[in-house]
Amino acid sequence: MKDFRREEPHGTSYTPVPAPVMIPREVVSELDRYIVGQKEAKRAVAIALRNRWRRQLVPEDLREEIAPKNIIMIGPTGVGKTEISRRLAKLAQAPFIKVEASKFTEVGYVGRDVESIIRDLAELAVSMVKEEEKQKVEIRAREIAEERILDLLLPSPQAGRIEADSTDSSRTQGTREKLKRLLREGKLDDRFVEIEMTQSMTPMIEVLTPQGMEGMEFNIKEMFSNLLPKRTKKKTVKIPEAVEILTQEEAGKLIDMEKVISEAIRRVEQSGIVFIDEIDKIAGRESMHGPDVSRGGVQRDLLPIVEGSTVNTKYGMVRTDHILFIASGAFHSAKPSDLIPEFQGRFPIRVELSSLGKEDFVRILTEPKNALIKQYTALLATEGVQLSFTEDAIVEIAKIASEVNEKTENIGARRLHTIMERLLDEVSYSAPEMRGKDVTIDAQYVRDRLSPILKDEDLSRYIL
Numbered sequence: 323m324k325d326f327r328r329e330e331p332h333g334t335s336y337t338p339v340p341a342p343v344m345i346p347r348e349v350v351s352e353l354d355r356y357i358v359g360q361k362e363a364k365r366a367v368a369i370a371l372r373n374r375w376r377r378q379l380v381p382e383d384l385r386e387e388i389a390p391k392n393i394i395m396i397g398p399t400g401v402g403k404t405e406i407s408r409r410l411a412k413l414a415q416a417p418f419i420k421v422e423a424s425k426f427t428e429v430g431y432v433g434r435d436v437e438s439i440i441r442d443l444a445e446l447a448v449s450m451v452k453e454e455e456k457q458k459v460e461i462r463a464r465e466i467a468e469e470r471i472l473d474l475l476l477p478s479p480q481a482g483r484i485e486a487d488s489t490d491s492s493r494t495q496g497t498r499e500k501l502k503r504l505l506r507e508g509k510l511d512d513r514f515v516e517i518e519m520t521q522s523m524t525p526m527i528e529v530l531t532p533q534g535m536e537g538m539e540f541n542i543k544e545m546f547s548n549l550l551p552k553r554t555k556k557k558t559v560k561i562p563e564a565v566e567i568l569t570q571e572e573a574g575k576l577i578d579m580e581k582v583i584s585e586a587i588r589r590v591e592q593s594g595i596v597f598i599d600e601i602d603k604i605a606g607r608e609s610m611h612g613p614d615v616s617r618g619g620v621q622r623d624l625l626p627i628v629e630g631s632t633v634n635t636k637y638g639m640v641r642t643d644h645i646l647f648i649a650s651g652a653f654h655s656a657k658p659s660d661l662i663p664e665f666q667g668r669f670p671i672r673v674e675l676s677s678l679g680k681e682d683f684v685r686i687l688t689e690p691k692n693a694l695i696k697q698y699t700a701l702l703a704t705e706g707v708q709l710s711f712t713e714d715a716i717v718e719i720a721k722i723a724s725e726v727n728e729k730t731e732n733i734g735a736r737r738l739h740t741i742m743e744r745l746l747d748e749v750s751y752s753a754p755e756m757r758g759k760d761v762t763i764d765a766q767y768v769r770d771r772l773s774p775i776l777k778d779e780d781l782s783r784y785i786l
Contacts, residue, residue, distance in 0.1 A: 343375045343415055356409050356692060357402045358685045363673045366393050367410055370646055370671075374416065374593045377644070389643070392628065392668055394601065394658055395650035397675025400734020403650040407597040410648075416593035417447035417586075423649075424603040426620050436623045440633040440640055443594055447586035448637060452577065459576040460569065467568035468505060471561060474515045475501055505561065516558045517568060583637045594645040598624075602651030605660040621665045628668045678727075678734050683720035686735050694742055702749065706757035709749070714765035719745065722772055745771050 344352070349368035350361070357364070370393060377388050395403045404420075411418040419442055426436050456463075476498055504510050559567070604620045627633070630643035649669060658672060678686070687695050695711055702709045723737045745768060749761055 343371060344413060346372050349410075349413055352413055353406060353409055356690045357405050358682055358689060359678070360397075360402050360406070360675050363395050363397075363402070363406055363675050366395075366671055366673045367406060367648065370648070371410070371414055371595075374414075374595075374646060378592065386643075389630075390646040391671050392647040393649070393671040393673060394669045395648065395673050395675060396653050396658060397650075398654070398677055398732055398734055399652050400732075400736040401675045401678055402735070403675060404599060407599070407648065407650070410595070410597075414593075414595055416595055417443050417450060417590050418595045418597070419443045419446060420597040420599060422600045423598050423620065423624075423651075424600045426604075426623070436620070436627055437633045439596055440590070440627065440642060440645075441635045443596065443645075444586065444590050444635045444637050444640055447590045447594070448583060451582045451586045451589070452579075455577045455582055456570075456573045459573050463573035463576055464565070464569045466572045467565050468502065470517075470568050470572075471505065471515060471564055472498055472501055474517070475510075475513075505565075508562075510561050513561050514558050515561055515564050516556055517564050519555050519557055519567065520571065587638060587640055590645070591641050592644055596645055596647050598647060598649045600651055601649040601661075602653045602656050605651070605653070605656040605658070618662055621662050625662075625664055625668070628665070677732065678724075680717075680720045680724040683723050683735070683738060684716055686738060687716050687719065694738055698742060698746060702753055702761075705753040707749070707753050708760040709746075710760070710762050712762065712764045715763045715768050718765040718768040722768070722776065725776070741772065744775070747771075 346365065346368035349371055350364045353364045353368075370391060373391065377385055377390075380388065395406070397403055407420050411420070419439065421439050421442075476494070501510070557567075604618075604624075627642050628647050630641065633640050633642060647669070658666065658669075687693055695716070699709045719738070719741060723741050726741070727733065727737050745763070748771075749756075
């Protein structure tokens, strides 16, 4: 992400700030391409994303005081909470991680501790910045890689000669230039070369660390890998592959890792986003018997991270004061008010996502860029089968999905996946033998395939 520089209003110091991100209306518009409805949730995450950028532009003394307005998304399963987070990850020009609250345990129990969220986020940020830096030095790295390939194709004259023949030297240089031209034009792509690759020896050791000290495992392994000598390995590959391998190797040498780590930590601290799913699984009344992990205990462990604390990672200390947290949950058997008061207070924005009905299912099947009907049509087109759906067929599918959700568990749009698989089971199975045929799915076909299952209520519970 490119940085602009601006002058502080009361001084001459310059502060790096991120390039402008999408405006809220653009974020909502982009989310609309993949998710039907849920305008309130889309608006909330769009505003929060923009506020990440706005905070960077205020004077520095006030910037530290502006805390992120964390969000809780409340709604039944299958209405788009996770999908909004996935799409937001692509739109956010910032380190982003999605985790499930239910896989964390309180201190004293075996399981992942909550600080691993920030360690994983730092790891992602380092990978992101490293990739950006590689792109910056790619041209230089490719030039060095090409020179190494030319050295293999045309070894330089022996260094032991005292008097180099100027004629031979100019002839060699001319040949080298011709080879370089042929290499760049792709006329040497079918030739093989033997390249020498450097491999670091990573010891296969198991390091047992106490909870909260998982970062030590990486540090110990890294220390041992630095002590062991580098190993070289020879590999015979075609020239295009050799160029790519050597380019990656040379790019790694040109990157300043200290700069990468410093920038990655800055991004995590200033614009990091953490999406915590299944937050309702750690809410509710405590179990008063048995050695179960306390739900309130997980909340109390999460609280310092959300409030703002310093986490030790393998790349250094990371402050969580300005990381944006977005939580989501179905809250079937619990309510947001069942969370401990301190935890509730750290999520001031509450957004409720509505359940999906027949009209929503019709839109989900047809409107999004990745609509299910478009997916199945594209899949069967690979077999030479032209699949098409009539309008009444789409309405019938949506009606059946809505009815099944009402009779059984309401799993939202995920019900459409099950119904579409059952509906197209025969076509998908026979597609290799139907090359060149057109298959039209109409309402009668939908009823013929699904009515027998719908009539048998016990069967529909298992199959649909």
